[in-house]
Amino acid sequence: xxxxxxxxxxxxGIAGLSFALNVAQHGKVCIITKADASESSTKYAQGGIxxxxxxxxxxxxxxxxxxxxxxxHCNENSVRITITESTDRIKELIEWGTNFDKKVSGDYxxxxxxxxxxxxxxxxxxxxxxxxxxxxxxxARNHPNxxxxxxxxxxxxxxxxxxxxxVNKSRNDVECYGAYVLNQNDNTIDTYLAKFTLLATGGNGNxxxxxxxxxxSTGDGQAICHRAKAKLADMEFVQFHPTSLFNPxxxxxxxxxxxxxxxxxxxxxxxxxxxxxKYDQRGSLAPRDIVARAIDxxxxxxxxxxxxxxxxxxxxxxxxxxxxxxxxxxxxIGINITKDMIPVVPAAHYSCGGVVVDENAQxxxxxxxxxxxxxxxxxxxxxRLASNSxxxxxxxxxxxxxxxxxxxxxxxxxQNVPDWDAEGMVLNEEMVLISQSVKELQQIMSNYVGIVRxxxxxxxxxxxxxLIYRETEELYNRSVLTPRLxxxxxxxxxxxxxxxxAMARKESLGLHYxxxxxxxxx
Numbered sequence: 001x002x003x004x005x006x007x008x009x010x011x012x013g014i015a016g017l018s019f020a021l022n023v024a025q026h027g028k029v030c031i032i033t034k035a036d037a038s039e040s041s042t043k044y045a046q047g048g049i050x051x052x053x054x055x056x057x058x059x060x061x062x063x064x065x066x067x068x069x070x071x072x073h074c075n076e077n078s079v080r081i082t083i084t085e086s087t088d089r090i091k092e093l094i095e096w097g098t099n100f101d102k103k104v105s106g107d108y109x110x111x112x113x114x115x116x117x118x119x120x121x122x123x124x125x126x127x128x129x130x131x132x133x134x135x136x137x138x139x140a141r142n143h144p145n146x147x148x149x150x151x152x153x154x155x156x157x158x159x160x161x162x163x164x165x166x167v168n169k170s171r172n173d174v175e176c177y178g179a180y181v182l183n184q185n186d187n188t189i190d191t192y193l194a195k196f197t198l199l200a201t202g203g204n205g206n207x208x209x210x211x212x213x214x215x216x217s218t219g220d221g222q223a224i225c226h227r228a229k230a231k232l233a234d235m236e237f238v239q240f241h242p243t244s245l246f247n248p249x250x251x252x253x254x255x256x257x258x259x260x261x262x263x264x265x266x267x268x269x270x271x272x273x274x275x276x277x278k279y280d281q282r283g284s285l286a287p288r289d290i291v292a293r294a295i296d297x298x299x300x301x302x303x304x305x306x307x308x309x310x311x312x313x314x315x316x317x318x319x320x321x322x323x324x325x326x327x328x329x330x331x332x333i334g335i336n337i338t339k340d341m342i343p344v345v346p347a348a349h350y351s352c353g354g355v356v357v358d359e360n361a362q363x364x365x366x367x368x369x370x371x372x373x374x375x376x377x378x379x380x381x382x383x384r385l386a387s388n389s390x391x392x393x394x395x396x397x398x399x400x401x402x403x404x405x406x407x408x409x410x411x412x413x414x415q416n417v418p419d420w421d422a423e424g425m426v427l428n429e430e431m432v433l434i435s436q437s438v439k440e441l442q443q444i445m446s447n448y449v450g451i452v453r454x455x456x457x458x459x460x461x462x463x464x465x466x467l468i469y470r471e472t473e474e475l476y477n478r479s480v481l482t483p484r485l486x487x488x489x490x491x492x493x494x495x496x497x498x499x500x501x502a503m504a505r506k507e508s509l510g511l512h513y514x515x516x517x518x519x520x521x522x
Contacts, residue, residue: 011200013040015372022401045129070381219494234353241349382510
């Protein structure tokens with residue numbers, strides 16, 4: 001099937017939905033999502049969304065905190081844009097139906113998280129992302145100009161390459177005409193032609209064995225942009241959340257929000273001793289990269305597979321009011337967090353890098369925008385400040401909407417795009433090849449390209465991933481496409497980019513920490 005729309009949105013999290021709601025007054029919008037529309041990283045964001053709301057907080061304070069967390073690698077212009085537009089974007093989110101917790105006074109009940117100098121985290125108990133996703137999805141489903149199509153897997157972006165034309169990547173003359181999409185309901189590949197395409201496909205946490213990301217986070221957007229010759233950057237900066245619930249039988253890992261440390265939770269060794277004071281004067285509220293490395297070091301030195309988060313000092317009423325889902329989840333596996341310490345372990349959580357965009361979320365490919373975790377705006381630098389990610393999505397999706405609306409009347413749909421050619425492909429029944437390759441890739445990345453790295457580990461990972469790549473391409477070139485095969489191919493591309501960029505960075509900076517390049521004392 002061929003479809004023609006004004007706006008094609010790939011992804012149904014906060015980035016995709018907020019963009020769709022803003023442009024829907026000006027044209028027809030189709031949102032493509034690989035699973036259920038509600039299944040996105042937004043849904044799993046527990047802690048909240050950072051924004052300047054009240055004095056004594058200020059934009060300058062939030063900007064300073066972000067720059068410090070980013071380890072000197074942030075794009076300051078992107079930081080200032082994001083922070084100074086935060087208040088308006090939050091007001092818009094509230095107008096769209098999002099409910100944030102309030103105090104008795106009627107003011108918003110703001111929380112404080114690691115790296116923040118003020119209370120500025122808006123939240124809805126401990127399932128903020130779920131509430132945001134609910135509000136935006138409800139509004140999008142009821143908009144006459146928005147169509148949401150579930151179980152649709154984006155295979156590739158459509159560019160001049162598919163017209164048989166040669167493009168010059170260095171001149172940035174690649175254009176996007178839409179995307180080829182695998183309809184999982186009937187296993188056909190449809191052609192979606194659009195004036196503008198927004199990439200909002202989320203993160204790539206599933207390149208690692210342990211991650212808080214949902215199973216759909218396989219770096220699809222980053223991979224298809226890499227194949228389409230878009231510029232990507234900072235992929236080496238992978239944030240590991242310090243505190244996921246230690247429960248090896250469960251995937252994805254259940255997140256124990258940083259807000260619990262903000263409320264008074266203290267990290268302790270398995271024998272009950274606090275340890276974060278040895279690594280940073282901020283203790284358990286130090287930035288995530290410092291906390292994750294500290295936990296990793298304690299676990300390796302002691303030969304233990306987790307540490308504890310002690311929340312017994314937090315008032316029980318506060319736990320029941322602000323963290324009811326964490327309380328219930330832990331209770332499921334026999335842990336009463338008002339009486340017992342929570343076993344926690346670091347897990348891959350957020351990618352600071354991705355598809356490079358400008359201040360209007362425009363990629364290096366014409367008529368292609370990117371927003372959210374798949375993009376690289378420069379806001380996060382070498383390490384993301386807690387709860388800045390949802391805000392970034394809102395700000396840059398809004399900017400993409402404004403920029404594309406201004407150009408809408410000047411852009412035409414390219415009618416010369418051919419449909420997908422599947423001739424000669426055969427159904428591959430060797431699913432074990434795909435599942436085993438995924439396991440191998442995740443083990444390689446977790447063991448060699450995790451929280452602590454070295455030149456030797458990276459070289460070994462690069463060589464091993466190269467073998468999996470060659471095997472998978474051979475399989476891909478003769479097989480009928482399936483989501484699992486496409487996901488494997490995309491995971492390999494993301495692993496390659498992470499390793500390649502990590503190998504090129506001859507220093508320890510933020511989330512990229514190498515034992516071969518010790519951090520210089522200041």
